[in-house]
Each structure stands twice: as C-alpha cells, then as structure tokens.
C-alpha cells in the first residue's frame with residue numbers, strides 16, 4: 113500500500129547539491145593580528161604596554177649579565193671580577209667544560225666516550241628506513257645488546273683479561289648484529305634480500321623448518337667470529353668506573369632508566385592485573401613501596417641495603433646499584449602510567465582478540481599494549497623528562513655526575529665560590545634537552561593520531 | 565511472502581554443528597538463561613530475536629565461551645566444550661564472531677586487521693596473508709580501503725571489515741551479535757547484503773538481529789527468546805507470520 117501512495121503524488125523534485133566554495137581567508141597579517149588582539153581597547157592597550165616594559169627590563173638585565181657584561185676569557189675568578197664585576201664569568205665554566213661533559217675520564221681516552229655515544233645513535237638510525245629486514249629487532253637489540261658495546265668502550269680492557277668472557281662474547285655479537293642491520297639497509301636500498309638470508313639455500317637443504325631463523329643465526333655467529341678475531345688484537349686502556357662522570361654519566365643513568373622504564377613498567381603493570389595472587393601481590397608491593405618513597409631514599413637504600421641482602425662475595429660497584437635503583441623507581445612509576453592506559457582499552461578489544469584465537473601474550477603484545485602505550489605518550493614523556501632531571505640526585509651519593517662536577521667548580525682554588533654560572537649553564541642544557549623531548553613527544557603524538 | 569531461500573532444503577544429509585543442551589546461566593542471583601536447548605545443523609542460518617534483556621547476547625556469547633555458564637553443555641560438531649585448551653582450539657578453529665560495535669583494532673590498518681591472525685597464528689607468510697585478506701576485502705567490496713585505519717571508515721564499512729577479519733580465519737560457523745544495530749539505516753543494507761552473500765555460500769550462521777526482513781529472506785529457522793527462555797523455534801513463515809504464543813505476537817507487533 114506504500115507503493116500506491118507514491119504513485120498518486122505529483123512528480124518529485126530533483127535534489128541537486130549546492131557546489132562547494134572555499135572558506136574566507138583572513139587578510140589581516142601580523143600587524144593586524146597584534147592590533148586586533150592587544151590594542152583593541154584602552155585598558156588592553158595599557159596592559160600591553162605595561163607587560164612590554166616589564167619584559168624589556170627583564171630581558172635587558174638578563175642579557176647584560178649573561179652576554180654584554182660577561183667575561184669569556186680569564187685565568188681565574190679574580191681576573192673576572194677585575195674586568196667586569198657585574199657580569200657572568202663564563203671563563204670558569206669554559207675551563208671546566210671538559211670536566212662537566214666527561215667527568216674525570218682520562219683526556220686521552222675521551223674519544224671512546226664520543227664513539228660510544230655516537231654508536232648508540234647510529235644504531236637507531238636504520239629505524240628511518242621503512243622496509244628493512246629485521247627492522248622490528250632494531251629497538252630490541254639496542255636495549256639488549258648496545259649496553260655491552262657501550263660498556264666495553266667505556267671500561268676498556270683486553271679480551272679475556274680485564275674484560276670477562278661473557279661480556280666479550282656479547283660485545284662481538286652486538287657489533288655483529290649492528291653490522292647485519294647496516295648491511296641489510298644497504299642491500300634493501302639496492303633491492304636485494306637481507307644479509308641474514310645469505311645461508312637460506314644451504315640451510316634449506318639440511319633442515320625443513322625454521323630455515324630463516326637458522327640462516328640468520330649462522331650469519332650472525334660468522335660475523336661475530338670475524339669481529340672477535342679483530343677485537344682480540346686491540347687493547348683499550350682500562351678506565352675504572354669511579355672516573356666516569358659529568359654529562360656522560362648523567363646520560364648513562366638517564367638513558368638506562370628511560371629504556372628500562374617501559375619493559376619494567378609493563379611487567380609490573382601486567383603483574384598487578386594478574387589473577388595469580390603471588391604475582392599480583394608481589395607487583396603491587398614493589399610498585400607501592402617504591403612509589404611512596406623519595407628517590408633519594410631509594411638510592412641510599414640501593415647503596416647501603418643491597419650489599420647486605422646479597423651474598424658477601426658478590427660485590428657490585430656503586431653505579432650498578434644506582435642503575436638498579438633508578439630502574440626500579442622508573443619502572444614503578446611507569447607501571448601506574450601503563451595501568452591507566454590498560455584500563456582505558458575497551459573490553460571489546462580483548463573479546464575480538466579472543467574470538468580470533470589470540471592467546472594472552474599475543475593479545476597483550478599485538479593489540480592491547482600498542483594502544484595503551486600510544487594513549488599514554490604524554491604521561492610517559494612527562495615521566496621521562498622528570499627521570500632525566502631526577503638523575504641529578506645521584507650526586508648526593510657521590511657519583512660525579514654533571515651536578516657534582518658543577519659544584520666542584522666552586523671548590524677549585526682558581527674559581528672559588530663560583531656557583532651561579534655553572535648552575536645557569538646546567539639549567540640551559542637541561543632546558544634544551546627536556547624541551548626537545550617534549551617537542552618530540554608532541555610530534556610523535558601527531559604522527560600516531562592519524563589512525564584514531 | 566516468499567519462501568525461505570536457505571541452504572537446508574538443498575542439503576540431503578546434515579550434521580549437527582552446534583548442540584546446546586540445558587544451558588543455565590546466572591549473573592549473581594539473576595537467572596538469565598533458563599534450560600536453553602537448541603540444535604543447529606551444519607549450513608543452517610539461525611536467526612535469534614527477542615526483546616531487550618531476554619538473553620540473546622548471553623546465549624550467543626556462551627557458544628564461544630566469551631561468557632561462562634554454570635550448567636549445561638555446548639557441543640560443536642559432536643565435541644562437548646569445556647574450559648580446557650582443547651576446547652579453546654576447537655572454538656577458535658570453527659567459530660568466528662562479529663560484534664555490534666565492530667571491535668576493530670584501531671591501531672592497525674584494515675588489511676593488518678585481517679592478516680593479524682593469519683600471520684601470527686597460522687604462521688602464513690606476509691604475502692600469502694595479504695593476498696587472502698585482499699580477496700576477502702574484495703568480496704565485501706572494500707578492497708580499495710585496505711590501507712586506511714578503522715577510524716577513517718564509516719560504520720557500515722567497519723562492520724564489513726570486521727566480517728572479513730573473522731572470515732580470514734576460515735571459520736565453519738559465524739556468530740553475529742546484532743551486527744547492524746549500531747548502524748545508520750542507509751548502512752544497514754550494505755552489511756546485510758554481505759551477510760546474505762555469506763549465507764548463500766553454505767556457512768553455518770547464528771545471527772542475533774532485529775532485521776525481520778533479513779530473517780524472512782535467508783533464515784532457515786527463527787528462534788524467539790524472552791526472559792532467558794526459548795519460546796518458539798521454527799521456520800520464519802511460521803514464527804514470524806503465525807506465532808503460536810501471545811508473547812511472540814506482542815513482540816512482533818512492536819518490531820514490524
């Protein structure tokens with residue numbers, strides 16, 4: 113009967129959509145905008161003028177002290193005062209610059225620090241390439257293998273003597289992995305298969321399954337052997353850990369804390385949600401205990417208590433203890449961040465994963481954690497930034513990080529009582545580091561937002 | 565009214581795909597499934613309807629153990645299911661499910677959503693998995709959207725991706741829990757068309773839906789549920805046109 117109704121009505125009008133037109137653009141330009149925003153009424157104009165004057169005086173004084181009246185070349189603080197009594201004395205910072213960066217690392221061996229840090233960055237470079245074999249393992253290898261290379265470079269020593277056998281072997285494996293990644297990068301840009309596929313034809317004749325894995329392992333071991341034979345010829349001057357310091361040490365501690373925060377945090381967060389009571393309570397205790405105590409206390413506990421709990425013949429240096437403490441601290445805070453992210457994932461995601469047949473590990477690693485971590489990027493970055501700043505606390509337990517080095521300047525007989533300038537310099541340095549971190553996180557967020 | 569065009573008529577011998585025997589479930593003291601028994605044959609299209617809160621979702625989600633139940637047995641192809649590994653394996657190998665609100669993985673592209681199970685569970689090579697997923701996406705008419713993310717698709721498109729994702733695991737039985745309820749009327753048809761196509765391939769389907777037109781067109785049998793009980797089961801022309809119970813008639817007056 114609906115059909116009948118339609119027939120009796122007059123012919124329908126045809127709908128034609130209105131053609132689109134571009135939006136109107138504002139034609140004010142920068143001066144127009146300023147006038148419109150800041151001088152649109154008498155009150156606002158006065159306010160703008162006041163703020164501008166205050167700003168001008170502030171900036172002028174800061175610049176006068178830091179740049180125009182500052183002394184850059186002098187032998188000691190006396191000279192600085194004589195040249196310009198009310199300017200900054202950057203000469204002191206400059207003469208201590210090396211110490212601020214490298215601590216008391218022997219000057220002749222400082223190239224090793226540079227190489228080590230550079231290698232750490234170079235390791236991550238291939239991440240830029242989208243299609244490269246083993247790409248998924250670059251970050252993993254950086255976390256798991258790079259520390260061995262770094263430690264080898266910074267500590268020095270000969271294979272089998274100062275350098276333990278395990279450490280030596282891991283160093284070779286790490287360098288071999290790096291070589292393979294770079295070879296793959298070059299090969300993939302040439303349109304060829306990765307180096308790890310080299311032995312596939314050979315292996316496929318011997319076994320049926322896991323051909324690619326076995327081929328990769330074979331190539332890896334081969335390259336590692338070549339590197340080992342090379343490295344066993346060189347001997348680096350041993351540098352004791354006590355001489356590490358400055359920004360270099362700060363980077364080591366903060367870098368370690370930041371990279372370990374997520375794995376430790378994920379394990380603790382998942383542990384806390386676990387249905388097994390032992391795991392649940394253990395994770396919860398660790399998280400709550402560490403979170404309710406200041407970092408300084410955690411650090412002191414690590415240095416004084418840890419040796420008591422451990423067997424007497426197991427002796428750790430201070431740095432290792434600090435690293436363990438910082439890692440726990442970072443992990444506990446991160447665990448709560450991640451837990452927040454996990455709670456925000458709707459139940460439907462778990463159900464969809466379950467109906468596809470994904471088990472717990474697959475569901476977590478492929479579906480839940482990527483979303484939870486992505487959601488939490490701002491919080492995670494905030495934690496990273498405060499971690500970077502918090503690591504300066506290690507100076508309190510006597511590690512010569514950048515903070516302690518800066519305070520040392522004031523004890524130097526040439527620069528007695530010079531406190532302000534080193535601290536200003538450190539502030540600027542940390543501002544640059546932290547600001548670029550937060551900018552990076554904004555960028556990351558924007559890039560990952562596309563898929564929401 | 566046209567007669568049902570289901571597959572059952574053409575099939576000479578049919579095996580029982582799902583056998584539900586005296587299923588009982590409580591939420592606390594709330595008895596939501598009361599002695600529900602039902603046999604579903606292989607290749608059968610079963611539509612489940614009923615008022616809100618009657619336990620339709622609970623029933624269909626009990627079949628693949630998304631919900632636990634306290635009493636009763638569900639058997640799939642003769643295998644009684646329990647909570648052990650073996651049962652899980654059977655469930656995942658034989659049953660796929662499509663949800664009301666799609667539940668696509670928002671951080672993966674459409675194609676990745678479909679290939680996830682293939683590459684990680686079936687250990688299929690990436691190329692084979694892509695090929696298979698593209699074939700399925702093509703079948704539901706959204707192959708051109710393969711590189712988009714779910715958030716960039718309309719509801720109807722998302723639901724079709726969800727169907728492809730389930731189909732990729734090559735299930736023998738498909739469960740649909742109100743697949744079109746979250747969609748605008750214009751998109752309902754594109755999803756129903758995909759489901760009708762699927763029905764023609766001989767897939768065993770259990771659909772909770774309020775689309776009576778769909779039920780009439782493809783269902784072999786319609787189940788009417790109310791208050792946790794199955795009140796009527798039968799071919800659509802019987803249950804939907806000549807219901808035996810007052811409760812069914814009352815419901816149909818509201819829906820039709």
Ligand SMILES: Nc1ncnc2c1ncn2[C@@H]1O[C@H](COP(=O)(O)OP(=O)(O)OP(=O)(O)O)[C@@H](O)[C@H]1O
Nearest residue numbers: 591594596614615616617618619620621622623742
């Ligand atoms: N998690 C829960 N906890 C307690 N009660 C629940 C829960 N989920 C469902 N119920 C109850 O179980 C009954 C059946 O719910 P179910 O979701 O199966 O209904 P439905 O038939 O699917 O309804 P709808 O058409 O609205 O989806 C309802 O009375 C509901 O209130």
Ligand SMILES: [Mg+2]
Nearest residue numbers: 620621622742
């Ligand atoms: Mg429901």
